[in-house]
Amino acid sequence: MTSPISSPRRRWAALVVLMLPVLLVSVDNTALSFAVPSLARDLQPSATQLLWIVDAYPLVLAGLLVAMGSVGDRVGRRRLLLVGATGFAVVSAAAAFAPTAAWLIAARAALGFFGAMLMPATLSLLRNIFVDAQERRKAIAIWASGFSGGAALGPIVGGWLLEHYEWGSIFLMAVPVLVPLLVLGPVLLPESRDPDPGPVDPVGIVLAVLALGGLVFAIKAAGADDSAVVVVGAAVVGLASGVAFVRRMLARPQPMLDVRLFRNRVFSGALATNLVAVFAFVGFIYFLSQHLQLVAGYSPMAAGWLMVPGLVVTIICGLLAVRLVRRLTAAQVVVIGLLLNTAGYAVVALLGSEGSLVALLVGFVILSAGVGLAETISNDLALTAVPPEKAGAASAVSETAYEVGAVLGVAVLGSLLNLAYRTGVEVPSQLPADQTALAGETLAGAVEVAESWPGALGEALLQSASGAFDHGVVLTAGVGVLLTALMAVVAGRALRH
Incomplete structure (x- = not known):
């Protein structure tokens, strides 16, 4: 099997083009986290609406x-990529001028x-362009580091925009990124499609959305103290939708998703690692960005610079992972990464009870190193653990695990943090x-209310709110410790062969 692009220079140029949407998504997510305070002041969403503003997109x-x-297998992956880029740019412009929280949730x-x-x-085209195993692993490492690179740029670009313009400028960033x-x-990108694609399955699509949406909504409703009936x-x-989806996929001769892939322990272990690492990373960023601005009082730009060391470490460790797998097994590299996630959260759980900024930033650097190692190798394992003809499905499932981790990171840890804040x-x-x-x-x-009441009353409210928030951060960090440590054990067993 040969690459549709014979020139190495054109292959790497194609990778650069494929990095643009990756950078955009990660920049947008990080920058949006920094826009949460200004969004909350301007649109005055409820706590649940605030979580939905963050979560509606990845959900x-x-x-x-x-x-x-x-659909990409049927109509062509390059064509679908270009249609998606056009729509993303247009809707981003609409989101920038959202007048209400409900409008912004719909735009997201x-x-x-x-x-x-x-x-x-992006990932399936990359798999088609880089057919050499060594080249592909390096390309995947660079591709995965694009998420971290975008996350590193997000605080800087987002902080600068928020200091000079309204929060809507965060969404307008998409336009100049997607035009190239x-x-x-x-x-530069070759068209690729499945020569014998399965039929599009509308019922399966609805079941997949209901399965994820129902579970995430239940988590949010529990965190918002909704009635037990709703939860x-x-x-x-x-x-029920998840069970129905699996049964439907097993019964169809050409399923939208071949769930039998999950019988492969390496594939399933890699996906679980991917999900948990992103869960830990996004959840940490959610409360760290708020602490820096609303508790420590830093401007968005200054808060962004304080997060950059940790995010740069993610990139470095992502590239280092390619070298480490020459000396260690893939399972060992993944387990080391997950244990670093555990250590990062442990620093916060043990030292963050007084709102220690040093503990938060040191914990973030340690956790970021682990994410860089675990994410790079788990993405590569997910693609290479299945036959080549299943690579398209594997790439879609790997991306799904990433986004589910992002959704649950905010939904679970964010809801727990909000619950701890409201009760404290x-x-x-x-x-x-x-x-x-x-x-x-x-x-x-x-913070907004305290600013309208200068003096002892405002100070008392700020002190109580900051203490309640930091108590919630310690509580969520404890959950992060348990989850990442458990995942390290599971990954060590699933990936050892």
Whole structure:
């Protein structure tokens, strides 16, 4: 099997083009985390709406990734990539001028729809362009480091934009990034499709979205103190849809997703590693960005610079992973990465009870190193653990695991953090009812209310809100310790062969 691009220079140029949507997605996610405080002040969303603003995009994207991978097999992966890039740019411009929280949530969901066209296409095209194993591993390492590179650029670019412009500028970044892709993609990227594609499965698509959406909604509803009926109902819908999806995929002669791939222990272990590493990374960024701005009082730009060392470490360790697998087994590198995730959260759990900024930043650097190692190798294992004809499905599932991890990182840790904040904050009784509700809902709301009450009253509210938030951070860090340590044990067993 030979690459459709014979020139090495053109292959690496094609990789550069494929990196553009990867950088865009990771820059957008990190920059959006930094825009949360200004979003909260401007649009005044509830705590649940705030989580949905962050989660609507990856939730829709994760639910549609496998389906869009199937569509790309049929209509052409390059064509789907270009359609997705066009739609993503247009909707990003609409999101930039959202007048309400509901509008922004809807725009983020639309971005997830078009983003689902971008991500599977990049990895499956990369698999088609780089057929040599050594070249492919290096290309995947660079591709994976693009997520970290974008995350490193996000705080700087996002911080600069937020200091000079409104939060909508975060979304407008997509336009100049995607224009080069639309111009150079048709020239440098070869078209590829499955010569014998399976049929598009609308029922399967709906079941996949309901399965993930139901479970995430149940987690959010539990964190928002909704009724037990709502929580249990959403969980039942999610679980039932998941079971129905698996049964449907097993019964169809040409399934949208061949769930039999999960019988491969290496493939399943790599996906689980991918999901947990991203869960830990995104969840940490969610509360660190808020602490830096709302508790420590840094400007968005200064907060971004404080996060850069950890994010740069992710890139370095991602590239280092390629060298380490020459001396260690892939399983050993992945386990080391996951244990570094555990150590990063342990630093916060043990030393972060007083809101120690040093503990948070040191923990983030340690965790980032682990993410760089675990993510790079798990992506490569997911692609190479299955037969070449299944590479398209494997790439879509690998991307799905990444996005599910991002969704759950914010949904689980964010909901737990919000619950701890609401139960721990003490709002002064002198405040009006509307301000009491706002301050008791989110840390950003408390900061906004405190700014309107200078003096002892405002200081008392800020002190209570900051203490409640930092207590919630320690609690979520403890969950991170347990989850990543358990995953290290599971990965060591699943990947050892």
